[in-house]
Structures are given as C-alpha cells and as structure tokens.
Amino acid sequence: MILVSSRDEKKGEKAKEEECSGGCCELKHLQELILQYTTPGVAPPSARMIPNVKVEHKPDFRLWHWWKYGWFVASKATQMTGDAIVHTIWGPRKKSWGIQMTLMSSLMRNAGQHTDLMDIPSIRLFMGTMGGMGPAPPDALVTPVTFHVKKRRLRGILEEFDRQETGKRELSGEWVVGKRTWNRLQTEWKAAQIGERGSHTFAKKTERVMLYIHGGAYYVGSASEKRVISVPLAQYTDSRVFSLDYRLAPETHFPGPLHDAVIGYFRLIEDLHIPPENIIVCGDSAGGGLSLALLMYLRDNDYPMPAGAILMSPWVDLTMSGESWESNAQYDVIPVFSPKDHMNPIANYLGDNIDRYLMHPYASPLFGDFKDLPPLLIQSGDSEVLRDEIALLAHKAELAGVNVRHELYQDGVHVFQTFPFLEVWSRSFMAMHDFVRNTLHHLQRESPQILADKAERSMEREIDTHAALVISADGTETSVGVEGAKASLLDEDGHETADSHCLNCGRRQDSTWSSSSETDVDSEEEVDIKISVVPPSEDPSPLVTRSNTEDDSEVFPPSKGLKRVSSVSSILSVLTDSPPTVSKSLRDRSRSLHLANPVARRQSRSRSRSPFRRPLTPEVARQVESWSWHFWSG
Numbered sequence: 204m205i206l207v208s209s210r211d212e213k214k215g216e217k218a219k220e221e222e223c224s225g226g227c228c229e230l231k232h233l234q235e236l237i238l239q240y241t242t243p244g245v246a247p248p249s250a251r252m253i254p255n256v257k258v259e260h261k262p263d264f265r266l267w268h269w270w271k272y273g274w275f276v277a278s279k280a281t282q283m284t285g286d287a288i289v290h291t292i293w294g295p296r297k298k299s300w301g302i303q304m305t306l307m308s309s310l311m312r313n314a315g316q317h318t319d320l321m322d323i324p325s326i327r328l329f330m331g332t333m334g335g336m337g338p339a340p341p342d343a344l345v346t347p348v349t350f351h352v353k354k355r356r357l358r359g360i361l362e363e364f365d366r367q368e369t370g371k372r373e374l375s376g377e378w379v380v381g382k383r384t385w386n387r388l389q390t391e392w393k394a395a396q397i398g399e400r401g402s403h404t405f406a407k408k409t410e411r412v413m414l415y416i417h418g419g420a421y422y423v424g425s426a427s428e429k430r431v432i433s434v435p436l437a438q439y440t441d442s443r444v445f446s447l448d449y450r451l452a453p454e455t456h457f458p459g460p461l462h463d464a465v466i467g468y469f470r471l472i473e474d475l476h477i478p479p480e481n482i483i484v485c486g487d488s489a490g491g492g493l494s495l496a497l498l499m500y501l502r503d504n505d506y507p508m509p510a511g512a513i514l515m516s517p518w519v520d521l522t523m524s525g526e527s528w529e530s531n532a533q534y535d536v537i538p539v540f541s542p543k544d545h546m547n548p549i550a551n552y553l554g555d556n557i558d559r560y561l562m563h564p565y566a567s568p569l570f571g572d573f574k575d576l577p578p579l580l581i582q583s584g585d586s587e588v589l590r591d592e593i594a595l596l597a598h599k600a601e602l603a604g605v606n607v608r609h610e611l612y613q614d615g616v617h618v619f620q621t622f623p624f625l626e627v628w629s630r631s632f633m634a635m636h637d638f639v640r641n642t643l644h645h646l647q648r649e650s651p652q653i654l655a656d657k658a659e660r661s662m663e664r665e666i667d668t669h670a671a672l673v674i675s676a677d678g679t680e681t682s683v684g685v686e687g688a689k690a691s692l693l694d695e696d697g698h699e700t701a702d703s704h705c706l707n708c709g710r711r712q713d714s715t716w717s718s719s720s721e722t723d724v725d726s727e728e729e730v731d732i733k734i735s736v737v738p739p740s741e742d743p744s745p746l747v748t749r750s751n752t753e754d755d756s757e758v759f760p761p762s763k764g765l766k767r768v769s770s771v772s773s774i775l776s777v778l779t780d781s782p783p784t785v786s787k788s789l790r791d792r793s794r795s796l797h798l799a800n801p802v803a804r805r806q807s808r809s810r811s812r813s814p815f816r817r818p819l820t821p822e823v824a825r826q827v828e829s830w831s832w833h834f835w836s837g
Contacts, residue, residue: 237599239524240570244562250522254558256542258550261322275317283309296534297586297614303624307536308616315538318546323422323453326546330423340623343434344385345672345680346378347427348445348665355469357462358504360565364462374463376447377426378666379415381438392663395656409651411442411639412477412662414509416464416497418488418518418618420548422452431621432487432515434674439632440639442483443662445471449493456554457566464497472507475665476658479507480649483639487618488589489548491517495568495596498576510647511578513635516589516618517596519569521549521561525591534586537617569596578606578646580638582631584615606646610634 239247246253286309287302295305352372357365380388413436417429426433426446437444449463468484471477486494491514501508532539540547553560564571569592579600583593590611597609612619612627620631644651673681 233598236595237602240520240595240599243570246522246562247524249524249526251528252521252523252542252547252549252561254561256550256557258547259543259545261319261545271320275320279310282312299614299626301624304616304622307622308534311536311538312533315540315544315546318540318544321546323546323551327423330419331425331428340431340434340438341674342382343430343437343674344378344380344382344666345427345430345434345674346666346668347375347670347672348377349373349375350470350474352466355466355473357465359500360458361462361465361500364458374448374466375426376445376467377433378662379430379433379437379444379446380666381434381441384437384441384443387441388663392659395659410481410654411440411510411651412471412482413437413440413442413444414468414471414482414484415444415446416449416467416484416486416490416493417446418486418490418516419451420518421460421489421552422548424451424490429487429621430674431623432618435620435623435632436485436635439636440483442639443666444485452548453551453554456556457552457560457563460493460552461496461500461565464493465500468497468501468509475661476655477662478652478654478658480510480647481651481654482509483511483513483643484509485513485515486517487515487620489518491515492519492566492568495519495571496565499564499568499571499573502575508577508648510649510651511580511638511643512576513580513638514582515620515631516583516587517568517581517593518589519567519596520592521553521567523549525589525595527590527592528588531586531588531590535588535616537588539588569599573600573603573605576600576603576605577648578643579608580635581607581609582612582620582634583610584612584617584619584627586614587617587619589617608638608642 244254283306286296286305290296290300290302290305295301296308297304300308350373351370352368352374353370354368355365415426415429415433415436417424417426417432419425419428426448429446433444433446436442445467447464447467449460449467451460468482471482472479484494484497486492494512494514495517498508498512500506528539538546542550544550549561550557553566560566562570579597581593581597583590594609594611597607600607610631612631615625615627616622619625619627622628670682675681
C-alpha cells in the first residue's frame with residue numbers, strides 16, 4: 204500500500220492539470236455538466252426547482268396590509284435614489300450602463316421578495332402600462348390578425364389537444380413590416396400587376412418571413428407589448444414578421460402554449476402557403492424556449508422544418524440549475540422567486556403536472572436532443588441569470604452537430620433587446636441582420652424559394668387591411684388603414700420613405716429615408732468579414748487576417764482532445780469606448796472581429812494583451828469564460 208500526503212495529491216492534481224493544457228479537462232468538465240441534463244426524470248444536483256414542490260397560495264389581503272405597499276414604495280425609492288447617487292459619483296455597476304439601466308436594475312432587484320403584494324393580473328397590468336419596457340421603435344406598419352384554430356392532425360404530445368379543436372377557438376397576432384420593406388413590396392406588387400398585363404417584367408426577391416414568439420415567463424406579455432423587439436426585427440432583417448399571441452399561464456398549462464406555437468407555424472406554411480425554408484422562428488426568454496421546443500416537436504414528428512431560429516436569452520432549464528441564478532441576481536432585471544411562491548412562473552406554467560413535465564424536453568429544452576435542428580443564432584448577456592444554461596445550450600447543440608452562433612454580450616441583462624437605450628441593442632439586431640441576410644442561406648439545408656403568387660396574395664390580404672396601424676417617426680400609433688398607411692409613408696415631396704435605422708451602424712437616422720429602390724442593400728450577397736486571430740500561445744504571433752469564406756478549421760485549429768465543431772463558437776461582445784466605423788454602403792463595408800484564445804481573460808479589454816491559462820474548474824460560470832471568443836467591433 205502506498206500512502207500519499209495531501210500535498211502530494213495537490214502536486215499530482217497540478218501535474219495532471221498542466222498535462223491537460225490541450226483542453227481535455229475543459230472537455231471533461233463540459234461533458235459532466237451536459238450529462239446532468241441527459242438522464243430522464245433526474246434533476247441536476249444544483250437544481251433550485253424540484254418536481255415535487257408544493258406551491259403556497261397568496262396570503263389573503265387585509266385592509267391593514269396597505270402599509271406594506273407604502274413601505275415597499277418608500278424602500279424601493281430609497282434604494283433607487285442611492286443607486287443613482289452611487290452611479291453619479293463612483294460610476295455604474297457595469298461599465299457600459301447608463302443611468303437608465305442602473306435605475307431599471309435597481310427597480311427590479313429583490314422584487315421577488317415582495318410577492319405578497321402582487322398577483323399575475325397586477326403584473327400584467329404593470330407590464331402593459333410600461334409598454335414592454337419602452338415604446339416601439341418608429342416607422343413600421345402593424346396589422347392585428349385573428350384566426351380560427353383548425354384541426355391539423357398533429358401527432359405526438361399534441362395529438363389529443365388537436366383532436367379537441369372544433370374550429371371555434373381563436374388565436375391572434377399581428378403582422379409587423381418595416382417601412383422600407385413595405386415600400387419595396389408595394390413596388391413589387393404594382394409591378395406584378397403590370398406584368399400580368401404583359402407590359403413589364405420584374406425580378407422577384409427571395410423573401411424571409413419571421414415567426415416571432417414573445418417572452419414573459421409564460422404568464423405575461425403579448426405581441427403588442429413586444430413591438431420593441433418585433434419592429435426592429437422586421438426592419439433590420441427586411442422581413443415580414445408574424446408575432447403570435449399564445450395562451451398564457453395559469454389559465455393554460457403546458458403544453459398549451461406549445462400547441463399554439465405549432466398552430467401558428469402550420470398556419471404560415473399551410474394556410475398562407477409560405478415555404479418552410481423561407482421561415483425563421485424567433486423568440487425571447489420563455490418565447491425562446493418555446494421556439495426551441497417548436498423545432499424539437501417538428502423534428503420528432505417528421506414535419507417540415509424552418510430555415511433556422513434566433514433565440515434571445517432563451518429560458519431552457521426550468522430546474523434553474525445554473526450558478527448564474529445567484530451570481531447575476533444583483534444585476535439582472537428578472538425577479539427571482541422562491542420555488543414555493545405563488546408567483547413562481549414554473550409552477551404556474553406546469554400546474555399540477557410539474558412532477559411530470561419539469562424536465563420534459565418541450566418544457567425544459569436543455570434536457571432534449573438537438574440533433575438535426577436547423578442553424579441557431581443564440582444571444583445572451585453576461586449579466587443575466589440565464590447566462591449559464593444558455594451557454595450549455597449552445598455547446599450541447601454544437602456537440603449534436605447543429606450550426607450554432609452563440610453571442611454573449613458584455614454587461615447585457617436578460618433580453619437586453621427590450622432596452623433601446625443600450626449600446627448593445629443595435630449591435631444585437633445588426634447580428635440578426637447578418638445571420639438572416641448573409642449567413643443563413645449558406646447553412647440551411649433547403650435554399651429559400653421565391654414566394655409564389657398565392658403566398659404573396661395571402662399575406663397582402665392580411666397586412667393591407669383597414670385594421671393596419673402606423674407607428675410614425677415620433678413613436679405614436681395611428682389606426683389609419685392601408686390607404687392611410689400609403690399616405691403616411693410619403694414624405695413632403697411625395698416620395699416613399701425608408702427605415703429610420705441605418706443598416707450599416709444601426710443608429711437612428713434623422714434625415715428622411717430614401718426610396719426603397721435606392722436603399723435595397725439587404726441582398727443575399729455575402730458581406731466580406733475580416734477576422735484577426737490571436738493564436739493560443741504565451742507569446743502571440745502576428746495576427747492572421749482572413750475572409751469569412753475560408754475554412755474555419757485553418758483559423759481555429761481544434762485543441763487536442765477538445766472537439767471543435769465547424770459552427771461558430773461562443774462570442775463575447777465587448778463594448779469599446781469608440782463607435783464602430785463603417786463605410787457608406789453595406790455591400791462595401793467590412794468588419795474586423797478580433798478574436799482571442801478561448802481561455803483568455805474575460806476582463807481584458809486591451810487588444811494587445813496576451814491570453815493566459817486559468818485554473819480549470821467545473822463551475823458553469825467559469826466554463827462560460829473559457830468557452831467564449833472575445834471580439835470588439837472595429
């Protein structure tokens with residue numbers, strides 16, 4: 204028998220760690236974490252939500268409880284005032300935060316500890332009053348739509364729910380179209396009418412249609428409240444967006460919302476005749492998890508798959524197992540509720556079947572199999588409580604062979620896309636623009652088609668109605684109908700206008716938009732991207748510059764023992780002090796992405812610092828740092 208002292212054990216562990224410099228320890232820790240989400244019915248050891256939890260009812264309200272509301276308002280006002288003073292004197296809690304983000308974080312911090320003062324109707328009223336964390340961006344056409352739910356002969360978990368449909372139940376949503384897109388479509392529709400008479404011919408453009416599923420913890424939110432996302436999504440991607448209103452909890456439990464998402468998708472491909480390969484599914488928070496569940500359901504039941512998906516801070520683990528639920532709670536805007544709390548969204552969403560569905564892949568997609576899913580663009584913030592589970596999602600999908608681009612935005616809170624005053628807001632939508640217009644068509648299995656006349660006419664009938672709303676340049680919504688919309692889309696000289704956000708830099712343009720024929724830069728042509736790489740060494744060699752048409756394997760050589768899939772790895776978007784410089788034309792512009800070694804220090808903001816190795820630990824928070832590619836928009 205050989206006795207080994209603790210000092211010898213530590214030396215041995217250190218030696219093994221040094222031998223592991225090729226990355227096998229990182230792979231081992233990553234695999235161990237992912238394995239925690241593969242055993243059916245078994246929650247990870249760090250789960251904060253367990254299947255057999257018993258939810259407490261809200262305490263009965265008494266008249267003498269009014270003092271609690273006064274105390275809450277006074278204490279919250281004191282906290283926000285203190286945070287504002289600290290922000291002014293010593294600076295923000297996060298480097299890029301302005302006073303607005305500081306106050307928003309202060310308002311939501313510890314809100315989950317005062318649930319005896321709130322219920323779901325009051326939260327819905329509060330969110331509706333706030334208008335989805337801000338007014339909708341200007342310059343868009345919005346058309347509300349209501350439709351009857353038909354039987355679709357659905358299979359799998361939704362078979363019984365589909366059988367119960369009588370055709371009387373209604374779902375609603377709204378079409379969102381940016382001005383530039385609407386003007387272009389008007390021109391094409393007019394040209395088509397002339398072409399039918401044999402006078403002219405015109406070239407049709409390959410169209411993308413977005414199915415947007417809003418977030419809101421499954422029990423709040425609506426399509427209209429999330430126009431702060433759906434409008435810029437339509438503008439930046441030059442696409443028509445259908446924003447779906449699905450049934451909310453606790454009135455409807457899982458899998459009811461998934462059923463509605465499937466119905467919304469089938470309505471696009473069957474009723475409106477839109478090819479699946481032209482559709483991109485988008486969602487934020489709970490809507491992001493629902494979007495991923497939709498993809499998995501379609502795959503499991505051999506239905507046509509969409510071209511890809513954009514997931515903004517997707518909620519994919521209802522067990523709340525990530526360490527970031529605690530480490531980022533002081534920064535994020537998500538209230539953290541006790542598992543037994545009556546406001547806990549998980550208990551409200553799953554209802555009495557929480558023990559059955561808590562780890563179901565359609566409820567907690569992180570427990571599912573991602574094989575054969577379409578390309579994914581996943582965006583998250585490094586200051587949100589869902590950071591860890593989203594990072595695991597991205598890498599689990601990569602290991603399953605999915606083309607994934609995971610963007611981790613510095614100082615970003617949960618669904619930071621709802622805060623237009625943040626600098627990362629425009630960068631996020633520019634990344635969506637690049638994914639949709641320049642990247643996706645290279646990755647998807649079936650190329651997008653030119654929409655048939657039947658599909659165009661179907662969408663035209665739904666969008667151009669008397670119910671159409673125009674969001675003008677000052678942010679006001681006006682119900683003017685399609686004829687009023689045509690008039691409002693003309694400038695003083697009678698020319699058509701375009702979107703208010705520059706597609707080069709994403710910033711608001713003060714001048715009048717030019718006509719669609721002059722600003723149609725959203726072609727399917729690939730934008731030249733130059734990447735400067737810092738090799739993983741102690742003394743970095745000169746930077747290597749390449750075009751994005753080159754093979755990734757030449758620039759990102761896989762570490763020995765660590766699988767590097769061909770899709771894009773996690774990217775940490777680090778804010779710079781100076782704005783990005785771009786050329787006038789989107790076709791001529793190029794961007795420099797300065798990528799550092801995956802194990803480079805996350806706090807490093809200097810482009811000249813050498814990357815270095817950190818001690819490898821199994822915590823997801825540190826795994827996020829070691830996985831992330833750092834880049835600065837230059």
